[in-house]
Amino acid sequence: MDASWIVAEAERMGFDACGIANATALDTESVHVEQWLEGGREGEMGYLTRNKEKRYDPRLLVEGTKSIVTVLYNYFPKQQIGDGDKFKIAKYAYGADYHEVLKNKMRHLLERIESQTGKLENTRVFVDSAPVLDRAWAVRCGLGFIGKNTTLIHPKRGSFFFIGHLFLPIELEETGQALGNRCGRCTKCIDACPTGALEAPFHIDARKCISYLTIEYKGDLAHLDPKVFNGWMYGCDICQDVCPYNKFSLPNREPEFQPSERLLSMREEDWKNLTKADFDTMFKHSAMQRAGYEGLKRNIDFIAGES
Secondary structure: OOHHHHHHHHHHOOOOEEEEEEOOOOHHHHHHHHHHHHOOOOOOOHHHHOOHHHHHOHHHHOOOOOEEEEEEEEOOOOOOOOOOOOOEEOHHHOOOOHHHHHHHHHHHHHHHHHHHHOOOOOOEEEOOOOOOOHHHHHHHOOOOEEOOOOOEEEOOOEOOEEEEEEEEOOOOOOOOOOOOOOOOOOOHHHHHOOOOOEEEOOEEOHHHOHHHHHHOOOOOOOOOOHHHHOOEEEOOOHHHHOOHHHHHOOOOOOHHHOOOHHHHHOOHHHHHOOOHHHHHHHHOOOHHHHOHHHHHHHHHHHHOOOO
8 A cells, every 4th residue: 555645535525634653652642641640640531541541642542553654634723703702612512512523534534545545443533532642743744843842733723723633554655764853942832831731741731721621621610810811711812813924824624614694793791691501503413512511601600701
């Protein structure tokens, strides 16, 4: 199987980048993760401490895996929700749940590969839904570098991408080389983080991160200052918005990622009066289900200063 054919086919299908790496243990990367976990910086995300061996070696996650095909898919929006207002949503959650959208597209890519190889056994598609070090594989596939804000940055397209993987039981030639950090002396992301979650270059304490606090954290926010959240009620894009590499970001072309007219029309009073029925209507097939109605309502009340 020609690895370059897979990359070209993925790009023809609309993926923004594709690379291939050999399935080996992530020894260096695992050391960094272990050091991060030892500091308890994962907060309530206990799933990060489970199945660590599989996270560090894809061959333990899916037996027989020999190659990892990694893709990037742009989600940068044409227009932003709540920009300059109190109630802002992270850009990745504007439209349909990216897990299913990207998985479906990657299943089609797998079908195209199998049209050349024949039916493959023990193949898997992963999109942020299993113990996989997404950014580490993207780096190994030559698709970007890890920025000081800990996101994956494509040097020509920025960081507003979803990452997906195909685990394949066939040996393929590697298509890229890992990129070293290209942030230089820039510290805009660190300087802009209002909660100090970016404690140092490449080091984030999730327990202080607005994205973690508005999505993963299930406790009370009363001990925090709502003004520090800068109006973010679900996720946060501050450290990406200020990144110079994101001046290269172009609006995505995915119909399923476009926000609904109702979501675009929401104003401050609409958010304050959000009902369970409203939530179910707007976010039935959204990544915002991660927080649920009660979680989002907690965030809205907090941002509004009503908690």
